[in-house]
Structure formats: C-alpha cells, structure tokens
Amino acid sequence: MLSKQEYEAAQKQTIKFLERANIVLIEEEKKAIEVADFGLGELEQTGLEVVVYANTSRCCAKELVLFPRQTCPEHLHPDVAGEEGKEETFRCRWGEVYLYVPGEPAPDPKAKPPQRRKEHYTVWHEIVLKPGQQYTLSPITKHWFQAGDQGAIVSEFSTISRDEFDIFTDPDIKRATEVGKQTI
Amino acid sequence: MLSKQEYEAAQKQTIKFLERANIVLIEEEKKAIEVADFGLGELEQTGLEVVVYANTSRCCAKELVLFPRQTCPEHLHPDVAGEEGKEETFRCRWGEVYLYVPGEPAPDPKAKPPQRRKEHYTVWHEIVLKPGQQYTLSPITKHWFQAGDQGAIVSEFSTISRDEFDIFTDPDIKRATEVGKQTI
Numbered sequence: 001m002l003s004k005q006e007y008e009a010a011q012k013q014t015i016k017f018l019e020r021a022n023i024v025l026i027e028e029e030k031k032a033i034e035v036a037d038f039g040l041g042e043l044e045q046t047g048l049e050v051v052v053y054a055n056t057s058r059c060c061a062k063e064l065v066l067f068p069r070q071t072c073p074e075h076l077h078p079d080v081a082g083e084e085g086k087e088e089t090f091r092c093r094w095g096e097v098y099l100y101v102p103g104e105p106a107p108d109p110k111a112k113p114p115q116r117r118k119e120h121y122t123v124w125h126e127i128v129l130k131p132g133q134q135y136t137l138s139p140i141t142k143h144w145f146q147a148g149d150q151g152a153i154v155s156e157f158s159t160i161s162r163d164e165f166d167i168f169t170d171p172d173i174k175r176a177t178e179v180g181k182q183t184i
Numbered sequence: 185m186l187s188k189q190e191y192e193a194a195q196k197q198t199i200k201f202l203e204r205a206n207i208v209l210i211e212e213e214k215k216a217i218e219v220a221d222f223g224l225g226e227l228e229q230t231g232l233e234v235v236v237y238a239n240t241s242r243c244c245a246k247e248l249v250l251f252p253r254q255t256c257p258e259h260l261h262p263d264v265a266g267e268e269g270k271e272e273t274f275r276c277r278w279g280e281v282y283l284y285v286p287g288e289p290a291p292d293p294k295a296k297p298p299q300r301r302k303e304h305y306t307v308w309h310e311i312v313l314k315p316g317q318q319y320t321l322s323p324i325t326k327h328w329f330q331a332g333d334q335g336a337i338v339s340e341f342s343t344i345s346r347d348e349f350d351i352f353t354d355p356d357i358k359r360a361t362e363v364g365k366q367t368i
Contacts, residue, residue, distance in 0.1 A: 022206040024315035054273040059243040061341035089238040131208035157245035
C-alpha cells in the first residue's frame with residue numbers, strides 16, 4: 001500500500017523526469033499518472049510510473065518512467081478471451097534500461113533484482129536499451145526490466161493493454177495499487 | 185519526383201527538427217527516414233517526413249515531422265483484405281499542427297492548403313494540437329493536416345500501417361516517392 005502522499009510525490013517525480021526529457025503532458029495527464037507499486041510497498045525498488053496516451057480495443061501507447069534502479073517485476077501478458085496476448089515494443093527515450101527475456105542468460109547482468117525477491121526473477125537474457133534503441137516482445141514472453149543509475153523513460157507501443165490480466169512470477173504481487181484505502 | 189540531393193537534404197532537416205525536440209534516433213533510423221512528396225514535386229508545400237519505429241501485423245508507431253506550413257494531403261485509410269482500416273492517434277510533441285476531419289467546418293481555418301490544390305481539400309472541421317495534445321481518428325475518416333509556422337513533430341500510434349492502400353482525394357497524388365529513377 002502507498003499513502004496518498006507517497007503516490008503524489010511519485011507523480012511529481014515522474015513529471016520532473018519527463019520534463020527533463022522535454023516530454024510534454026497536459027494537466028489531466030499529469031493528474032492521471034499511474035504509480036504502480038505492485039502491492040509490495042517498496043516503490044523505490046519495485047515499481048513503475050505510467051502515462052497512458054491511448055488504449056483502444058486495437059492499440060495502445062504509454063510512456064513508462066523508472067526511477068534510478070527501479071524494477072518492473074517479471075511478468076507476461078497472456079491471451080485474453082481468445083485474443084492473442086499483448087505485443088509490446090519498448091523504445092528507450094532517456095536514460096538506460098536493462099530488459100530481460102528468455103534465452104542465454106547474461107553472465108554478469110547489469111540489473112540486480114531486489115535481493116529478497118531474487119527467486120522470482122527467472123529469465124536472464126539481457127537487452128540493454130539506450131536512447132533510440134528498442135525491442136519488440138512477442139506475446140506470452142516472460143520479461144522484466146530495471147532502469148540504470150539515472151532512471152529511464154521508455155515509450156511503449158503495443159496492442160490493447162489489460163494490465164489486470166498480467167501474470168507475475170512473484171506470487172506476492174498485486175497489479176492494482178492500493179492508495180490509502182482506495183484501489184487504483 | 186525528388187532528386188537524391190533533395191531527398192537527403194529533407195532527411196537532414198528532419199534530423200535537425202527531431203534533435204531540437206530531444207528525440208533520439210539511432211544511425212540506421214536516420215538513414216531510413218522516409219521523405220514523402222506524394223508525387224507532386226512540391227515538397228515544401230505538400231509533404232511529410234516519417235520515422236517508422238515499429239510496424240507489425242498488430243500495431244505501429246511513427247514519428248511524423250512537418251516542416252513549417254508543410255501539408256499532409258487529405259486521405260483516408262480503407263479496410264484492407266477484410267481487416268478494419270487503420271486507427272490512428274496523433275500526439276503533438278513539438279510545434280503546432282492543424283488537423284482537419286469531417287464535421288462542422290472552421291469559419292476561419294488556421295491552415296491554408298496549397299492554393300492550386302484547394303479543391304482536393306474537402307473536410308474542414310479543425311482540431312488544433314499543441315505539445316501534449318492528441319486526437320484519435322477512427323478508420324475510414326478523411327483527414328489532412330498542416331504544421332504551423334515553426335513546423336511540427338507528431339507521434340502517431342496506430343494499428344498496422346499499409347500506406348500503399350491509402351486513398352487520397354487529389355487524383356494527382358502517388359503515395360510512393362520517386363527519387364531519381366528509384367521508387368521508395
């Protein structure tokens with residue numbers, strides 16, 4: 001759970017990151033920034049800040065902000081109601097991000113998952129994304145990512161986003177964020 | 185038709201615009217910037233510069249650059265092979281863009297289409313997009329757009345892009361650009 005203060009502080013921090021990269025939001029978008037702590041209550045380590053630009057039945061675009069060394073935990077996007085799972089392209093806009101997918105494990109990975117949760121990180125093939133670099137993930141592919149020491153901004157271009165169906169490796173994770181007594 | 189020199193000069197100009205807005209491309213993307221003159225040979229008036237980030241069978245993301253007062257001429261995206269036509273969200277990132285769609289015509293539109301081709305501009309409902317503002321177009325909707333005096337950068341988030349099927353109002357238009365003796 002995050003307190004309202006923590007949630008709003010993370011929104012403000014996200015706005016600063018985006019401004020530094022010259023990415024402009026309108027006021028409504030600033031207020032609607034989603035702060036996801038994945039129910040673990042350790043936002044600095046495990047979390048993600050999200051601006052949803054568009055999410056229709058056919059396609060979706062988001063800006064993802066990661067604070068320094070913040071990790072989006074391992075998950076996949078399953079088929080939903082007979083429709084193929086989400087396909088995503090991650091494009092690094094600012095900072096540096098380390099993305100992990102199935103395949104040959106990195107011998108010396110640049111990211112370190114939160115120590116207590118390491119067992120729930122099972123894919124270790126490393127893709128390093130710097131500004132202008134991108135990677136397209138097929139549906140039903142386990143993945144996780146962590147920002148470098150400066151944080152990162154990543155544009156996500158995808159098919160429809162239905163986060164509530166995401167399957168996380170860590171059984172403690174809840175995708176919806178609780179803020180005070182509200183679930184967002 | 186554009187000469188190779190004109191094509192490359194427009195690519196360089198596009199890179200300058202993107203750099204000014206802090207949008208980073210890798211070298212391969214810079215070389216692959218598409219300059220579209222729509223077969224009219226009047227690129228300054230009628231044209232569009234395009235960076236395709238991703239274009240899969242399911243979704244597509246592009247950066248569109250318009251030079252000052254450059255116009256992307258009126259067209260629509262039809263159904264193709266039984267699949268619903270392209271759905272597009274235009275998000276202004278830099279500069280200002282005037283988008284026209286069917287509906288109540290603007291009494292004093294901010295854009296002026298190239299004078300000789302005015303008859304081929306038939307939709308006049310005006311949407312002004314400044315940085316952070318966006319608009320989602322349904323499939324099979326006629327539209328055209330022009331940049332303001334400083335030019336514009338517009339992110340396009342969409343379903344699959346198959347430009348070769350686009351239907352233009354102006355019968356003189358050819359979507360593929362001829363560069364010297366090559367068609368791109």
